[in-house]
Amino acid sequence: MATDAPLLELTDVRKHYAVSGGPLGLKTVGAVRAVDGLSFSVRAGETLSIVGESGCGKTTTARLILKLEEPTAGAISFEGRRLDTLDAAGLRHFRGSVQAVFQDPWSSLNPRMTVGRIIAEPMIVQARLSRQDRQDRVAELMTQVGLRREQAELYPHQFSGGxxxxxxxxxxxxxxPKLIVLDEPVSALDVSIRAQILNLLKDLQDRLGLSYVMIAHHLATVRHMSHHVAVMYLGQLVEIAPGRELFRRPLHPYTQALYSAALSTHVGRPLSEPALKGEIPSPLNPPSGCRFHPRCPHALAECSASEPALVEIEPGRRVQDCSCVRRLISAAAK
Amino acid sequence: MSSAPVLKVEGLVTELRSGGGSVRAVDDVSFEINAGETLGLVGESGSGKSMTCLSILRLIPSSVGRVTGGRVVLEGTDLMTLDEAQMRHHRGRRISIILQDPMTSLNPVLRIGDQVGEAIKLYRGLEGPALRDAIVDGLRAMRIPAPEQRVSAYPHELSGGMRQRVGAAIAMAGPPAVLIADEPTTALDATVQSQLLALLKDVQRETGLAILFVTHDFGIVATICDRVAVMYAGRIVELAPVAELFANPRHPYTEALLRSVPDLDVDVERLYSIEGQPPALDDLPAGCSFAPRCAYARDVCRERGPPRIEAGPLHHASCWKLAGYGD
Structure with a gap:
C-alpha cells in the first residue's frame, strides 16, 4: 500500500557546526555535533515525538526537517524525494507541504499584521487562490481552529495565548500541509488551555490525515499525542519505539532515567531522584563509546570503548545495542 | 512538626494599579504552613500566585500596587506592621525566596562565592576565614560539586541546575524558617528538576524548613507537597491535603483542571478540556469568577460570591454547588 511508504525519512543525518578558535578565531578547532547519525521515518497520519534534555539536538533536527538548515551529511527525503535535489518547483511544493507551529505564540506572530493577513500569508507566498478565495479560506480556517471569522480584522495582541x-x-x-512540525506547542500555555489545543491538534490529524513531528519535554503529553517516540541524547537516537511500548517498558538507561524523572500525578509515589549522574556533557567533545556512559548507572568498562549501534529488537522498536542494555533486556525477560 | 504554624497568612488583599483604578490581584487569601511542611500554591498565570509571594515578602513596588489588607504572621510577628528597617531584618534571614530563572536572579558579573557570601555576611555577620568556610559549606550543602573551586566561578560558567543550587544556597543563608519557591524548576530539564526537588526535600528534613511551593505542575504537587491551595482569579478556591485533593477534588475548577492533565501511566482517547480562558482581573464576572467556565454554574453563581464550605478535615472549597446553591 502506498501509505506504508514513509512521508518523511531521515537517513544517517548529521549536522556539525564548526567551532573557530586560534589567535584571531580564524582556525577551525572543532565541531559541535548537534545531530550525529539520525535515522527515522514518519508515515502519513502519524505523530512522532522527539524527547530529550536541552542540548540533545531535537531543535536542530526540527530545523533540518523544515529545511531551515542543511545537513552536513546524510539524506532527508519527503514523499520519496531527497530535499537536497529539489528544483525550484519541488522546493515550493515542499514548503507548502511542511509547516511549523512554534512554542511561543507571543513571538511567532507578527504584531503588525491582522490575524487574517497572518493566516493568509503562506497562501500569498505560495501564490495560491485569488484574493477573494483566500479570504473565504481564512474564514474557513478560523472556524476550523475554533476562532470566529469576524476576528480576522484583529491583531495578535488582542488574543490570549491559547x-x-x-x-x-x-x-x-x-x-x-501533509506534515506539521510542532515545537513544544503547548508548553507556553496555561494548564487549563493545553487540553484545548492538544484536542484540536488530534482532531485535525484525524480529519485531515496530518503527520506531526512534535518536540516536547512533558512525557505525559508525549504519550498522549504520539504514535512513535524517539529519545535523543547528544545528537543521537538512543531508543525509538511505539509510544505506549516505550512508556510501558523503557529499555535504554537514559529513557528509564527520563521516565523516572517525569513526575506522575499519582500521590504518594516517592520522588525517585534519577540514578543519572551530573548533567548533559558538551556536544563539542562527546564522550567516547556510548555517549551516555559517564552518566549511566549501569555502565561497564567496555561502554567507553565502542560506539553502540541502533538495532531493531521488535517491529518498530530500535534501541542502542549497548552491553548494559542487553543485560537489562535479558534481566527483564527472566 | 510543631503545632503552631511558622507562617500564617490571614485575609491578605493586594491591589495593583490598573488604568485609573485598581484591581485585586490577591483577594482575601488565607493559609498557614507548619515547620517541615510543604504547601503547594497552584494556579494559572495571572491567578495571583506570584503576587501572593511578593506580598508576603512585602516586595511589591509602590508604583505597582500595595497590600491593602490582612496579616502575614511569621514566627509570631505580623510582617505587615513592621517598618522597612524591621522588615529587612526578617526578609531573607527568616523568610526567603528562590525564583524561576537563576540566570536573571544572579548577578552575571559577580563570582558566585561573593554572591552567596554577601547573603551570609548580612544575615550571620561572618567575616574573613569564617565567612569563606561558610560559603563553601553553603555550596556543599546544596550538593554543588567541588565547592572550593566553584566559589570563583561566574554564573554563566554553570549549568542551569547548578545556578539554581546557587540560588538555593543564597536563599538558605539565613537560614530561614520559611522558603518561598516560585516555580524554581520550570526552566530546568526533567532529570535536573528531580535532583533539585530531592535536594529541597532533604534540606527540609534536616532543617524543618517550611516551604511554600508555587507551581502549575500537578506532577510536582503530587510528588512533594503535603497540602495544596488552588488559586483562581486572585482567590484560593480550594485547599486540601494533597491525597485528598487528588482523590476528592470538590471545587469544579480543581476537578476540571485535574481531568485535563494527561497522565503518564493512563491512556485516554480525549482530554477533558475546560472551555474559555481565565478572566482578566480588571473584568471579573459578578459572583463566582469561575462561573462562566463552570459546567455546574447556576444563576446564584453568577450573582453572588460563593461561600467557603468545609469539605473535610483541613479541606475547604468555595463553591455554591457545595452549599446546595443556597437552598
Missing amino acids: QRQRIAIARALSVD
Missing part, C-alpha cells in the same frame, strides 16, 4: 496558538495552527493549515 487563541494565538490557534492562529498559528490556522496559518500552518492554510496551504494544506
Whole structure:
C-alpha cells in the first residue's frame, strides 16, 4: 500500500557546526555535533515525538526537517524525494507541504499584521487562490481552529495565548500541509488551555490525515499525542519505539532515567531522584563509546570503548545495542 | 512538626494599579504552613500566585500596587506592621525566596562565592576565614560539586541546575524558617528538576524548613507537597491535603483542571478540556469568577460570591454547588 511508504525519512543525518578558535578565531578547532547519525521515518497520519534534555539536538533536527538548515551529511527525503535535489518547483511544493507551529505564540506572530493577513500569508507566498478565495479560506480556517471569522480584522495582541496558538495552527493549515512540525506547542500555555489545543491538534490529524513531528519535554503529553517516540541524547537516537511500548517498558538507561524523572500525578509515589549522574556533557567533545556512559548507572568498562549501534529488537522498536542494555533486556525477560 | 504554624497568612488583599483604578490581584487569601511542611500554591498565570509571594515578602513596588489588607504572621510577628528597617531584618534571614530563572536572579558579573557570601555576611555577620568556610559549606550543602573551586566561578560558567543550587544556597543563608519557591524548576530539564526537588526535600528534613511551593505542575504537587491551595482569579478556591485533593477534588475548577492533565501511566482517547480562558482581573464576572467556565454554574453563581464550605478535615472549597446553591 502506498501509505506504508514513509512521508518523511531521515537517513544517517548529521549536522556539525564548526567551532573557530586560534589567535584571531580564524582556525577551525572543532565541531559541535548537534545531530550525529539520525535515522527515522514518519508515515502519513502519524505523530512522532522527539524527547530529550536541552542540548540533545531535537531543535536542530526540527530545523533540518523544515529545511531551515542543511545537513552536513546524510539524506532527508519527503514523499520519496531527497530535499537536497529539489528544483525550484519541488522546493515550493515542499514548503507548502511542511509547516511549523512554534512554542511561543507571543513571538511567532507578527504584531503588525491582522490575524487574517497572518493566516493568509503562506497562501500569498505560495501564490495560491485569488484574493477573494483566500479570504473565504481564512474564514474557513478560523472556524476550523475554533476562532470566529469576524476576528480576522484583529491583531495578535488582542488574543490570549491559547487563541494565538490557534492562529498559528490556522496559518500552518492554510496551504494544506501533509506534515506539521510542532515545537513544544503547548508548553507556553496555561494548564487549563493545553487540553484545548492538544484536542484540536488530534482532531485535525484525524480529519485531515496530518503527520506531526512534535518536540516536547512533558512525557505525559508525549504519550498522549504520539504514535512513535524517539529519545535523543547528544545528537543521537538512543531508543525509538511505539509510544505506549516505550512508556510501558523503557529499555535504554537514559529513557528509564527520563521516565523516572517525569513526575506522575499519582500521590504518594516517592520522588525517585534519577540514578543519572551530573548533567548533559558538551556536544563539542562527546564522550567516547556510548555517549551516555559517564552518566549511566549501569555502565561497564567496555561502554567507553565502542560506539553502540541502533538495532531493531521488535517491529518498530530500535534501541542502542549497548552491553548494559542487553543485560537489562535479558534481566527483564527472566 | 510543631503545632503552631511558622507562617500564617490571614485575609491578605493586594491591589495593583490598573488604568485609573485598581484591581485585586490577591483577594482575601488565607493559609498557614507548619515547620517541615510543604504547601503547594497552584494556579494559572495571572491567578495571583506570584503576587501572593511578593506580598508576603512585602516586595511589591509602590508604583505597582500595595497590600491593602490582612496579616502575614511569621514566627509570631505580623510582617505587615513592621517598618522597612524591621522588615529587612526578617526578609531573607527568616523568610526567603528562590525564583524561576537563576540566570536573571544572579548577578552575571559577580563570582558566585561573593554572591552567596554577601547573603551570609548580612544575615550571620561572618567575616574573613569564617565567612569563606561558610560559603563553601553553603555550596556543599546544596550538593554543588567541588565547592572550593566553584566559589570563583561566574554564573554563566554553570549549568542551569547548578545556578539554581546557587540560588538555593543564597536563599538558605539565613537560614530561614520559611522558603518561598516560585516555580524554581520550570526552566530546568526533567532529570535536573528531580535532583533539585530531592535536594529541597532533604534540606527540609534536616532543617524543618517550611516551604511554600508555587507551581502549575500537578506532577510536582503530587510528588512533594503535603497540602495544596488552588488559586483562581486572585482567590484560593480550594485547599486540601494533597491525597485528598487528588482523590476528592470538590471545587469544579480543581476537578476540571485535574481531568485535563494527561497522565503518564493512563491512556485516554480525549482530554477533558475546560472551555474559555481565565478572566482578566480588571473584568471579573459578578459572583463566582469561575462561573462562566463552570459546567455546574447556576444563576446564584453568577450573582453572588460563593461561600467557603468545609469539605473535610483541613479541606475547604468555595463553591455554591457545595452549599446546595443556597437552598
